[in-house]
Amino acid sequence: MEQQIATFAVKKGLAQMLKGGVIMDVVTPDHAKIAEDAGAVAVMALERVPADIRAHGGVARMSDPELILQIMDAVSIPVMAKCRIGHFVEAQILEAIGVDYIDESEVLTPADEEHHINKHVFKVPFVCGCRNLGEAMRRIGEGAAMIRTKGEAGTGDVVEAVRHARSVLGEIRRLQNMPDEEVMSFAKSIAAPYELILETRSLGRLPVVNFAAGGVATPADAALMMQLGVDGVFVGSGIFKSGDPAKRAAAIVKAVTHYKDPYILAEVSRNLGEPMVGRQVSSIPEAELIADRGW
Amino acid sequence: MKIGVLALQGDFHEHITMLSRIGVETAEVRLPEHLDGLDGLVIPGGESTTIGKLATDFDLLEPLRKFAAEKAIWGTCAGAIFLSKDVHRQQPLLHLMDIVVERNAFGRQIASFEIDLEIPVLKEVAPGGGPYHAVFIRAPLIASISGGAHALASLEDGRIVAAQQGRMLATAFHPELTGDDRFHRYFLHLAAGQS
Numbered sequence: 001m002e003q004q005i006a007t008f009a010v011k012k013g014l015a016q017m018l019k020g021g022v023i024m025d026v027v028t029p030d031h032a033k034i035a036e037d038a039g040a041v042a043v044m045a046l047e048r049v050p051a052d053i054r055a056h057g058g059v060a061r062m063s064d065p066e067l068i069l070q071i072m073d074a075v076s077i078p079v080m081a082k083c084r085i086g087h088f089v090e091a092q093i094l095e096a097i098g099v100d101y102i103d104e105s106e107v108l109t110p111a112d113e114e115h116h117i118n119k120h121v122f123k124v125p126f127v128c129g130c131r132n133l134g135e136a137m138r139r140i141g142e143g144a145a146m147i148r149t150k151g152e153a154g155t156g157d158v159v160e161a162v163r164h165a166r167s168v169l170g171e172i173r174r175l176q177n178m179p180d181e182e183v184m185s186f187a188k189s190i191a192a193p194y195e196l197i198l199e200t201r202s203l204g205r206l207p208v209v210n211f212a213a214g215g216v217a218t219p220a221d222a223a224l225m226m227q228l229g230v231d232g233v234f235v236g237s238g239i240f241k242s243g244d245p246a247k248r249a250a251a252i253v254k255a256v257t258h259y260k261d262p263y264i265l266a267e268v269s270r271n272l273g274e275p276m277v278g279r280q281v282s283s284i285p286e287a288e289l290i291a292d293r294g295w
Numbered sequence: 296m297k298i299g300v301l302a303l304q305g306d307f308h309e310h311i312t313m314l315s316r317i318g319v320e321t322a323e324v325r326l327p328e329h330l331d332g333l334d335g336l337v338i339p340g341g342e343s344t345t346i347g348k349l350a351t352d353f354d355l356l357e358p359l360r361k362f363a364a365e366k367a368i369w370g371t372c373a374g375a376i377f378l379s380k381d382v383h384r385q386q387p388l389l390h391l392m393d394i395v396v397e398r399n400a401f402g403r404q405i406a407s408f409e410i411d412l413e414i415p416v417l418k419e420v421a422p423g424g425g426p427y428h429a430v431f432i433r434a435p436l437i438a439s440i441s442g443g444a445h446a447l448a449s450l451e452d453g454r455i456v457a458a459q460q461g462r463m464l465a466t467a468f469h470p471e472l473t474g475d476d477r478f479h480r481y482f483l484h485l486a487a488g489q490s
Binding site: 002003004005006007009010013014016017018019020022036037038039040041042072076077078095098099100101116122123125250253254256257258 | 305307308309348375399401403406410472
């Protein structure tokens, strides 16, 4: 067989290599170095972390390619970058500069309120957010090779990430326990492609790697998400909006590895300094919620 | 036979699934005491910088070196990097195999690929087997080999992608991402001391 690139196996495969790890938002090459030294498995290169995007308001777009390239130069680990939902030209640009993964992200202002990107036509793999199993299945149907919960980015409040992880994993448990004749109707009710539902049912998990994201701010938050059953964790504002980013980053990495060991979790949680100033999701006006972007 | 899989980070679960499928008892290794009673250890794919840092922080480097002196050990991709003696950059390594590894030797993710390889040594566990389908993800290359190490597999242009030294194995690709269990069975054969 000749060499084949950009197969779904290699797209999904990179996400498999990130399992049990922490992907950190960084806005400068220096941040990226701190993240790599702390044990991050990948970095997400962006101009502003979600907490600042929230505070700043206005339209949030793909970052300057120059910044992303500088971050790619600074570290040896994979570099991800975000494009707007439906903005396939931003995705083409990110592919052209060679990022390792694209996050078609609700954190940026959507460019299309009806259609997500057709991700199958890209060589670079995509990760997408979801709030429930139907949304995860639709994104995988469009070609996403990795899924994450949406959570509520930039809040430091883990409640939405928990809700979304419980929703996805709970629906998979329900799917596994239903008789065959109910599966089609279930697929219809959550607007999911039937073949992917069958695959998920037989695997007992999503057919791609599934991370938590959106509101993780402490080692305990990260371990909570791991114990709920995700494969790894994205930390956005939680690290570089905290008092001691290097220390907190290293502690979250250790917490994800030893997520089942409360003694190690207690040890790594000590003396981390100030966490990011959080914002309770229930206090945010509905129009400002990010997770409702996309469908 | 009980095989451990280093579970600090990476696709350790994929290795455990494959080993369980061929009927081997497995254990996840996160701390030095988890090495007790194992007949072999697999270091999975993942990020070698992350695995190296966690192995350092949880005092696994010396216990792993001691383990490798007596038992079989196999690294896939990040695991192969971790087993090597040099990667031309500063990061924690076990310095166990006489191989120099070049990280991300094929470029970024867009260059990740699948290809069929001829791996003669697999005939020992599967005499009638054909080519081996190998998955390379941001893969390293074994840039040079010295001392007791020898090549097990190469690309058509001669670049080395798998090596063995005694009961130590290094593969730049990911047998745990395929349905083909021949490499895992070859490792079990080393762990059983039959080579």
